[in-house]
Amino acid sequence: MQGTQLSFFSHEENHSTTKQKKPKLGRYERIKRELDQNDCDPYKIFIDIDSVPNTASNYTFMDLFCGAGGITQGLVQAGFKPLASVEINPIASATHKKNFPQCHHFCGDIEQFDSRNWLEQISLPEVNLIIGGPPCQGFSVAGKRDHKDPRNRLFYEFVHVVSEIRPWYVVMENVPGILTIQNGDVKKAIIEAFESIGYPNISVAILESAAYGVPQIRPRAIFIANRFGMPNPYPKAKLLPEEYKPIESAISDLPPYTLIPEINHQWTKHSLEYMERIAKVPPGGSLYTKYIDAFKRQYPGKPSMTVKENHGGTHIHPYLNRVISAREMARLQTFPDSFIFEGSMKKAMWQIGNAVPPRLAECIGYALIPYLTNIALNTINKVNASHPEQDDLVFD
Known part of the structure; x- marks a missing residue:
């Protein structure tokens, strides 16, 4: 689509009715601050990843609830080898298969994924890591946690696969709000579930993606556990808030109004009248008063706000009078072109x-x-790792 750029600073009336908002870069700062202040976890450590040799490790992993493959892509970049992935959505599965043809991919309900049979089919390799982001929001109130509740089933299936595969480490990601749902009962249920299958001393931290070079504010709650009594390592932040990468660093070189379907540089089509309306939206403002999280203009010179799809109502480009494209979203997520x-x-x-x-x-x-690497070299620990009884969890 071709179009004429309309400056949202060129006419006084464009922003006279809407006060420009200040960027909110710390949506989950309170949760993170409380977690850090009250945390006395001796197993959680932060390490400088710049000191880690940047060579292929060939450690193996499985990505459950993998979606299109953001986690898989990141771990492959770190030198890990993807053994298997599980995703129920056929379009996301097709994307994963396209980009990781060497990975054994299961498209379907995780409940139908027979992990033991799968291991036998690929010659029983040892799985070093299982990682994924299962939904965890379905736990009932007052401490009652029904394993048969369909909203809980996916989380317990994740735990079930971990209990069968028994990776060295397990990493689970979710939104930071998962830590405060039902006054912390959901967090407690997650910890108890992993403890019951032999992964005690589970740690949790909130990592801000922008602190690691992602040009986007996107905090994630990261649970890490292992079955060897080892530390649960997290990467130290690499950037201070004032050093976060601005949105322009990722998208400024893409054509403003020329589509490139081959790399997903496409966006929702706008009429000239619609573009004129968009021109009046200031940074932080939305085109609509009811759906304020959709058609919201990004802040220039700042990291991107958390990108979402919103049924085509993505964020508005910080300078252009159109929504950001799929490729621009992908770059803000640090997917390569x-x-x-x-x-x-x-x-x-x-x-x-x-x-x-x-x-x-x-x-x-x-x-x-x-x-x-420490575990790989310590064969005594590997042989003597405990296999506790699993009476506390029932998988139906």
């Missing part, structure tokens, strides 16, 4: 908006490598 998304433009945006930034996953991978 060689990573191509299957499906329609909206399906591509949906996949991108649901992904974990590859760069964040890469940094988590680098933090794990020294400890995976």
Whole structure:
């Protein structure tokens, strides 16, 4: 689509009715601050990943609830080898298969994924890491946690696969709000579930993606546990807030109004009248008063706000009078341009908006490598690792 750029600073009336908002770069700062202040976890450590040798580790992993493959991409960049992935959505599965043809991919309900049979089919390799982001929001109140509740089933299936595969480390990601749901009962249930299958001393931290070079504000709650009594390593932040990469660093070289479908540089079509309306939206403002999180203009000179799909109502470009494209979203998530998304433009945006930034996953991978190496060299610990009874969990 061709179009004429309309400056949202050129007419006084464009922004006279809407007060420009200040960027909110710390949505989950309170949760993170409280977690850090009250945390006395001796197993949680932060390491400088710059000291980790940047060589292929060949440690193996499985990515459950993998989506399009943001985590897979990041771990591959860190030198890990993807053994298997599981995703129920056929479009996201097609994207994963396209970009990781060497990975054994299961498209379907995780409940139908027979992990033991799968291991036998690929000659029983040892799995060093299982990682994924299962939904955890369905736990009932007052401490009652029904394992048969369909909202809980996916989380317990994740735990079930871990209990069967018994990787050295397990990493689970989710939104930071998971830590405060039902006054912390959901967090407690997650910890108890992993403890019951032999992964005690589970740690949790909130990592801000922008602190690791992602040009986007996207905090994630990261749970890490292992079955050897080892530390649970997290990557130290690499950037201070004032050093976060601005949105322009990722998208300024893409054509403003020329589509490039081959790399998903496509966006929702706008009429000239619609573009004139967009021109009046200031940074931080929305085109609509009811759906304020959709058609919201990005701040120039700042990291991107958390990107979402919103049924085509993505954020507005910081300078241009159109929404950002699927490729711009992908760059803000740190997907390389060689990573191509299957499906329609909206399906591509949906996949991108649901992904974990590859760069964040890469940094988590680098933090794990020294400890995976320690386990690999310590065969005594590997042989004597305990296999506790699993009476506390029932998988139906």
